[in-house]
Amino acid sequence: MRTMSSVVLILILAFGGGSAIAADKPDVSQIYGKIQLVDSFPDYKVKVVDSFADLHVQLVTSFPDRAGRWEIVDSFPDYKIQLVDSFPDFTIKYVDSFPGPQ
Numbered sequence: 118m119r120t121m122s123s124v125v126l127i128l129i130l131a132f133g134g135g136s137a138i139a140a141d142k143p144d145v146s147q148i149y150g151k152i153q154l155v156d157s158f159p160d161y162k163v164k165v166v167d168s169f170a171d172l173h174v175q176l177v178t179s180f181p182d183r184a185g186r187w188e189i190v191d192s193f194p195d196y197k198i199q200l201v202d203s204f205p206d207f208t209i210k211y212v213d214s215f216p217g218p219q
Contacts, residue, residue: 142207145172146184146218150195159199161206170210172218185216 143161174185181188 142171145207148172148196149184149186150181150188151190151193152181152187153190153192153194153197155197155199157199158197160196162199162201162204164201164203164205164208166208166210168210169208170219171207172209173212173216174209175212175214175216183216184218185212 148161172185174187177186177188179188180186
């Protein structure tokens with residue numbers, strides 16, 4: 118019986134034991150391009166902050182080809198973003214220069 122308890126304990130430890138494992142934040146350096154702001158079914162939920170943001174975002178009208186450069190569109194987006202006040206996937210700060218992950 119002791120061997121069975123040891124096996125169960127090892128399996129619980131190996132697979133996390135059902136404990137809540139915090140989800141990692143997405144790689145914000147890969148989130149750029151054409152962005153559609155939506156109210157439901159987003160790819161990511163984002164909170165806009167004034168300091169300590171995960172990603173500095175520069176809004177552009179063309180060439181959103183680097184990390185943090187977003188072109189807001191109404192159709193055919195690369196990513197759908199929902200702006201939220203709580204429980205975001207990551208945070209952003211709007212900037213005029215030097216966009217990218219922080």
